[in-house]
Amino acid sequence: MKDNQPFPTPPRWASRLLKWYCAPHLLEEIQGDLEEEFEYQKKLNGPKKARLDYIFNVLRFMRPFALKRKQNQYPKTVYHMNMSRHYLLLAYRNVLREKAFSIINISGLALGLACCIVIWLWVDSERKTDNFHNYPDKLYNVYYTLHANGLATGGQTIPRGLTISNYKDYKNTFLLADDLKEAIPEIQYASMYTTGYELPWGHPVTFRHGEKLHKLEGSMADEDFFKMFNYPVIAGNKQKALQGKSIAISRKMANMFFNSPGDAIGEILRYENKLDLIIGAVFEDLPKESSLTFEYLISWEAFMAGDVEEAISSWHTFIQLGNVKDRPVVESKIKDFLSKYHEGKEFKIELGLQPFNQMYLYSNFENGKPSGGRIDYLNIFSGVGIFILLIACINFMNLATSRSVKRAKEVGVRKTIGSSRSQLVVQFLGESVMLSFLSLVLALLIVQLYLPVFNATTGKQLLLPVDDLYFWSLLTGLTLLTGLVAGSYPALFLSSLDPVRVLKGAFRFRKSAIFSRKGMVVLQYVVSFLLIISTITVTLQTRFMQNTNLGYDRENLIYIRVEGELIPKYGIFRQRASELSGIAAIDRSSEPPHQMKFAVYAPIKWEGLESESNTTVPFQPTSVGFDFLKLMKLELVEGRGFSRSNPADTSAFMVNEKAVKQMGMKDPIGKWISAWDKKGKIIGVLKDYHTKSLHQPIAPIIVDVKEDLFFGDIVVRTEPGKTKEALEGLEEICREINPDYPFAYKFLDHEFEKIYHTEQMTARLSNIFAGLAIIISCLGLLGLVMFSIEQRRKELSLRKILGATISNILGLLSKDFLILVSISFVVTVPLAGYFMNEWLQKFAYRIELTWWIYAISGLAVVLLTVIIVFIQAFKSALANPVKYLRSE
Amino acid sequence: MGEFEEIVLLVVAMLEGEAYGVNITHEIIEQTFRKVRLNQVHASLHRLEDKGMVISRMGGATKARGGRRKRIFTITAYGRQALHDIQAIRNKLWQQQPSPITHAIQI
Numbered sequence: 001m002k003d004n005q006p007f008p009t010p011p012r013w014a015s016r017l018l019k020w021y022c023a024p025h026l027l028e029e030i031q032g033d034l035e036e037e038f039e040y041q042k043k044l045n046g047p048k049k050a051r052l053d054y055i056f057n058v059l060r061f062m063r064p065f066a067l068k069r070k071q072n073q074y075p076k077t078v079y080h081m082n083m084s085r086h087y088l089l090l091a092y093r094n095v096l097r098e099k100a101f102s103i104i105n106i107s108g109l110a111l112g113l114a115c116c117i118v119i120w121l122w123v124d125s126e127r128k129t130d131n132f133h134n135y136p137d138k139l140y141n142v143y144y145t146l147h148a149n150g151l152a153t154g155g156q157t158i159p160r161g162l163t164i165s166n167y168k169d170y171k172n173t174f175l176l177a178d179d180l181k182e183a184i185p186e187i188q189y190a191s192m193y194t195t196g197y198e199l200p201w202g203h204p205v206t207f208r209h210g211e212k213l214h215k216l217e218g219s220m221a222d223e224d225f226f227k228m229f230n231y232p233v234i235a236g237n238k239q240k241a242l243q244g245k246s247i248a249i250s251r252k253m254a255n256m257f258f259n260s261p262g263d264a265i266g267e268i269l270r271y272e273n274k275l276d277l278i279i280g281a282v283f284e285d286l287p288k289e290s291s292l293t294f295e296y297l298i299s300w301e302a303f304m305a306g307d308v309e310e311a312i313s314s315w316h317t318f319i320q321l322g323n324v325k326d327r328p329v330v331e332s333k334i335k336d337f338l339s340k341y342h343e344g345k346e347f348k349i350e351l352g353l354q355p356f357n358q359m360y361l362y363s364n365f366e367n368g369k370p371s372g373g374r375i376d377y378l379n380i381f382s383g384v385g386i387f388i389l390l391i392a393c394i395n396f397m398n399l400a401t402s403r404s405v406k407r408a409k410e411v412g413v414r415k416t417i418g419s420s421r422s423q424l425v426v427q428f429l430g431e432s433v434m435l436s437f438l439s440l441v442l443a444l445l446i447v448q449l450y451l452p453v454f455n456a457t458t459g460k461q462l463l464l465p466v467d468d469l470y471f472w473s474l475l476t477g478l479t480l481l482t483g484l485v486a487g488s489y490p491a492l493f494l495s496s497l498d499p500v501r502v503l504k505g506a507f508r509f510r511k512s513a514i515f516s517r518k519g520m521v522v523l524q525y526v527v528s529f530l531l532i533i534s535t536i537t538v539t540l541q542t543r544f545m546q547n548t549n550l551g552y553d554r555e556n557l558i559y560i561r562v563e564g565e566l567i568p569k570y571g572i573f574r575q576r577a578s579e580l581s582g583i584a585a586i587d588r589s590s591e592p593p594h595q596m597k598f599a600v601y602a603p604i605k606w607e608g609l610e611s612e613s614n615t616t617v618p619f620q621p622t623s624v625g626f627d628f629l630k631l632m633k634l635e636l637v638e639g640r641g642f643s644r645s646n647p648a649d650t651s652a653f654m655v656n657e658k659a660v661k662q663m664g665m666k667d668p669i670g671k672w673i674s675a676w677d678k679k680g681k682i683i684g685v686l687k688d689y690h691t692k693s694l695h696q697p698i699a700p701i702i703v704d705v706k707e708d709l710f711f712g713d714i715v716v717r718t719e720p721g722k723t724k725e726a727l728e729g730l731e732e733i734c735r736e737i738n739p740d741y742p743f744a745y746k747f748l749d750h751e752f753e754k755i756y757h758t759e760q761m762t763a764r765l766s767n768i769f770a771g772l773a774i775i776i777s778c779l780g781l782l783g784l785v786m787f788s789i790e791q792r793r794k795e796l797s798l799r800k801i802l803g804a805t806i807s808n809i810l811g812l813l814s815k816d817f818l819i820l821v822s823i824s825f826v827v828t829v830p831l832a833g834y835f836m837n838e839w840l841q842k843f844a845y846r847i848e849l850t851w852w853i854y855a856i857s858g859l860a861v862v863l864l865t866v867i868i869v870f871i872q873a874f875k876s877a878l879a880n881p882v883k884y885l886r887s888e
Numbered sequence: 889m890g891e892f893e894e895i896v897l898l899v900v901a902m903l904e905g906e907a908y909g910v911n912i913t914h915e916i917i918e919q920t921f922r923k924v925r926l927n928q929v930h931a932s933l934h935r936l937e938d939k940g941m942v943i944s945r946m947g948g949a950t951k952a953r954g955g956r957r958k959r960i961f962t963i964t965a966y967g968r969q970a971l972h973d974i975q976a977i978r979n980k981l982w983q984q985q986p987s988p989i990t991h992a993i994q995i
Contacts, residue, residue, distance in 0.1 A: 032949070032956030033909035033926055039952045040910070060927040065934045 008047035010038050010054040018058045025070045030061060083423070084430075091431040098403065101783060105399050106439050108779040109482065112392025113443035115772050117475070118454055119385035121447075121462045123378050130291050130357040133230040137324050138188075139356035142176070142317040142334065145368030148347035152368030156359060157194070157314040162338060162349055176317045176338075177222055184333050186326040191222035192300050193292070193316040200597035201711060202311025203561050206741045207296075208270040209257045213742050216253055218296035220303040220310075226281070228320045231290075235261040236281030242299040246280035247271075249296045254282045271298070273564055273740040275307040288461055291360040309711075312597075318356065327353065377762065384769050387527045389482070391773060394520040395780030396486035400432060401493065401517065402787035411494050412502035424495035432487025433480060440479045457764045518820060521784065525824035525861065526831070528777045531770035532857040533832040534839075537849065538763045541840065544694075544847045545756050551689025552593070552632040556584070556720055557748035559592055559713040560730070565738040567710050573737055574625075574714075580729035582722030587625040590712040593632060594752045596620055596691040596699075604702060606663045607671040617662060620691060620699045621675050623706035629686075631717055639669045639684030642705050650705050651680040657688045659700035675702060693755040697844040715748070778864060781817070785872045789813065797881035809877040814869040821865055825858050889939075889970060895920065896932045897971060900942055901963040908947065908958040909933070933961055941967030 015031070022030060034057055041050035095102040133139055144162060145154040158176065177190035196205055197217040204215040223242045226233060233241060234251060241248045247269060249257075254264040261282040268276045277298060286293060298308055321330060334351045342349055354362070354370050363373035411424060444464070451462055465471045560566075566573055570588065578586050591598055599618035626649070628634070629641040637657060642649045653673045660668045668682045688698045718726040727745065734743040753760070789796070796809055804812075833849060840846045889897070899915050900907040913929045916922060936942045947960035963971075 028956050029909065029946070029959040030930065032953035032958050033930070035954045035956065036910045036950070036952045036958075037913075037926060040914075057926055060925055061930070063927060063931055065931050066927075 008042065008051070010035065011051055014055045014058040018061065021062060022066050023069045026066055030066065034058065034061075087427050087430055088434075090427075091434055094407075094431070095435070100786065101399060101403060102435075104779045104783045105396055106435060106442060108395045108776050109392045109436060109439035109486070110442035110446060111772055111776050111779075112389045113439055113479065113482070114446040114450065115769065116385045116389045116478070117443060117447050118450065118462075119381050120474075121451075121464075122454075122458070122460065123382055125289075125460060125462055126361065126374065126378055128289050129360045130289065132287060132289050133228075133356070135320065136357050137355070138321045139228060140319050140321070140327075140330075140353040141356055141359050142180070142319060143352050143354050143365075143370060144338070145350045145352060146347055147350070147368070154365040154368035154370075155314065156354065156363060156365075156370070157312070157316050158351075159314040161313070162342070176315075177224075177319070180317070180319060180334065180337065183337070184330055186322055186330050186333075187319045188322040189224035189228045189320040191224040191228060191318050193219060193221045193225065193318055194303075194310060194312065194314075195219040195294065196298070196309065196311050198311040199595060200312065200591050201309065203563075204744065206272055206563070207257070208273065208740065209267065212257050213740070214253075214256050215742055215744055216295040217293070218298065219292070219294040220298045220300055220308060222300040224320075225297065225318075226283070228318060229292075231286065232284045233281045234284050236265045236279070238281060241281030241283075242297060243280070243301070244299060245275070245277055245302040245305070246299045247277040247296055247302075248281040248283055249279060250283055250294075251285050253295045254279075271308065275302070277302060319353075377758070381765065381769075384531070384766075384773075388769065388773050388776065391524045391527055391776050391780070393482055393486050394524055395776065395783065396432070396436070396482075397489050398517055398520055398780060399783040399787070400487060400490040402784065403490075407494060408497060408502045411497055412499040415497075415499035416503070421495045425491045428491035428494060429484060429487045432491070433483030436479050436483030436486065440475065457768075458761055517784075521780070521817075521820050522824045522827070524777045524780060525821055526828050528770075528773050529824060529828035529857055529861065530832050530835070531766065531773045532860065533828070533853060534836060535763070535766045535770040536853050536857060537836045537839070537847070538759070538766050540847050540853070541843065542756060542759045542763045545759065545843075545845070546753065548690070548694060548845065550594075551687060552634050553717075554594060554749050554752055556718045556723065557715060558718065558723070558727070558745045559589075559715045559748060560734070560743075560745045562588065562709070562712045562714055563738070564741045566714070566734075566741075567708075569737050570707060570714070573733060576733050577716065577730060580726060580733075582719050582726035582729065583716060584719050585627060585631040585717040586714065587627040587631040588707065588709075588712050588714050589625075589628065590623040590706070590709055592713055592746075592748070592751065593691065593715065594748055595693070595755060596622060596701075598622070599699065603676045604674070606665070606673040608665065609663070617699060619659065619662075619702055621702045621704075622691075623704055623709055623712070625707050626705055628703070631715060632689075634689060635687040637685045637687050639682070641684055649683065651678065652683045652704070653680050654684045654686055654703040655682055656686040656698070656701040658698050659702055660685055662700045673702065675704070678704065680704070694845040695843050774861075774864070778868060781865060782868050782872070785813070785817070785869050788816070789872055789876050793876065793884045796876055797879075797884045800877075800881040801885075806874075806877045810870055810873050813873040814866055817865050817869055818862065821862055825854075825861075829854055889941075889974070892928070893932050893936060894971070894974060896929060897936060897941055897963060897967055900933075900936075900961050901968065901971065905960065905962055907961045910958075912961075936967070937961075940964060941970055 018031065018034070019027065034054060037057065038050050038054045041053050044050075045053075130136070141156055142158065143154055143156050144158045145152055146162070177192045181187050181190045195217075196202055196219055204217050206213060206215050221242060226238045226241055226248070233248070235254075236248070240246075249264065249269075251261055254261040257269070258264045258267065264279045264282050267279050269279060271277055280299075283297075302308055303310070319330075321327060331353050334353065337351050338349045350368075352369070358370070361373055361375040361378065362370045364371055366372070414424060448464060451464065454460070455462055562570065574586055574588075577583060599620050601618050604619045604621065624642075626642045626644040629636070639654075641654070642652065653675075655663075655668065655673070663673075665671055668685055671682050672679060673682055674680070686701070686703070690698060691701060692699070716726070716730065730745070731743045734741075792813075796804075799809065799812075832854070836849055840849070895916060896912060899912050899919075903911065903915065909926055909930055912933075913924055913926050916924045916929070933942065933944075937944060942961045942963055944959045944961045946957045949955050949957045
């Protein structure tokens, strides 16, 4: 087809290629020659061949002589002392001339940067957790994966049942750490570790030396512990600190009991009034980067001897490799290490290694492998930080671009006088970098002022690391980058302008520029919407969890641990305490009722159970006193509660609805049920109530009466407003009955709130960040509105002269922005819905994502937009039109 | 100076102020039956100009060239001298050849 054209021409793409690569000073002759040759060939061989020939010729000309550019006659220095002084002066004057714009610009960027810095500090401090040890890459925690019923579960601590240790006979005990060390020579050190304060059984432990009594929280660990971890020992022998029946204590603890850490060595501390431990070492107070926390460490040997109580029946096993490279070897050896002890069983257990410094951030398990945890929050907030900075950058860019209209004439003049493009680019980039550094100074100021507030909310101890070179270089880099990115568009755009057209006043933004600016506004709004919606959702969920009816009344409840003389004398205590004024009810429970952690499968049997139970949810057996129902104000569905007047009730059971369902009973009352070797009849069914956090569904509960248990908590309900009185009374009785233990109590509702600490923190943080994002977006919007009014001054004045009312003008101006808002709203809703749903999946009991969550956020943003537009537009709508039309 | 450059230079001299890329190429093809491409000629011309054997100026435009000007090359005195030198050396060497070669060529 092309051959039949009346005037066949050379292929366009080839000509373009030539134009692109050829040195400009040679282009004309080469192009001319090629074209002449083409005409010649056309006559000779026809257009088709001529075209082919042309293409070959173009390709053949790609030779050094044609590629090489001619050197410029004039030196191209971008940097010039006088010029930079001039640029600085001009930047300064520009900032001053447009005060409103400059303030919006600088403060917006400063807020964004400040936000980014705070988040970075937080993330950094979280990441530094557990990184202070001498060989962080050699330290591992042994985790387990359990395959059973086609499901894989796992955890960082290995249940004692799986490690089949023999409690009674320490010498012949199977102990994972020791066995591992023996079996796998690549493991240099190994230590078991478990705390004494974790739930379900843990509690602060009472120590006595002479007359001094203190309650402290600590852990148990093996001999190797101090060799592996960098907890400096300041007194005593590090090697022998945890041998025999010994204890190592912190500097703080040493100072509580003795004059100085040195005095403590060799002294004896009495543990829970039943065991004497020799102080083998004093270690430095733990740094805040340590995820393990303990005031003391009791030797594993003493723990295994049996008198030291365990808090939780699954233990950590830490190992240190001799060589970093041995990890794969050790991993393959350790994988099936435990399975040989569990041959022929229905489950399969595997062991794996998790780097010690990742334990804190990756504590969740999915399919039996570590995945996620705190790191998810870190990632989310890092994302938020980056987005907020992005918004700030976009604003900065938008404002600078809009303002560039005013600078276009300057560019025209500069170009006419002889400024090169690169000089202009440097000028504009320099200006924006200067502004961004100004913002940095402001941002640092904001951070410095705000950090105490942040620390109070998150319980962190963040400080500006003023002496950290890395921090400063990162910050400088970030600011420089921000400045360059923010200034890039105006710099490149302005410098490309054609001076003649600009000076004639024919300067206009291209459609694409306007479009991209609108796109950026939409992006900003999307981020703001997302943050607002997530803030509302998180806040609502948190509030929901705190206000949900748990099925019992958690107000005015305090609990005291059953310990020491309280164990045998509980009856006397209950008697005397119930006579005190200010006390409404008193009873006991084997676990704090708001956070029951003890759960079992096998020992629970019931009438109608065929062979083995195949339940998937473990039962939660709990032992209480006779008055538990009255104390907690629990509701009965069927039957009756325990009664003191009926002593046979000690062998009776109560269950909750969930348990009835799980056992598959039709008429539960009167049927037998057994737990371990205790068997009895069900006398009542409790209405389901929450015994743990709302993350988890209600578990099947089995309740019986045991008032003589050697552990548990005494739960007291005080009369409203009389808590202080009641506490004083209780303390007096405690001191009398149980003199070897200090009186300590906890408020149930405080402890209850602590469960949701993470969610509360998230809610608070997202409140803050959403607020910041909105402020920054508003600043950006404000700038754009101001600019668009500035641009349309004359148009508005003409409209007024022709009879437009103030409301006409307001409508006209706000319409544009409202369209953008609605676009971004439409984009955000599905996005936010998806993310929020994901987050809510973590909770067994959660709020619904109702339409009004979206509606509120939409309305709020629309309102803000309208207010900003109106405030700005009013000024110009009221202004005298003559003022703006007179100039021409 | 290479053999090809010598030919280009000779053609430039021959065309007397009319020499530019296309017609030099065509002239060489016609006279020597070699397959010569424009880019080779251009490259040689550049080298010759660098050596100072030709000078160039931008000449008139024609329609066939899409209105673009051509670069006209003229030989310099130095270029001419160089050609003469080469010829002299050749002649001298030819005269000193033993007769078999001369005969061989004549055959």
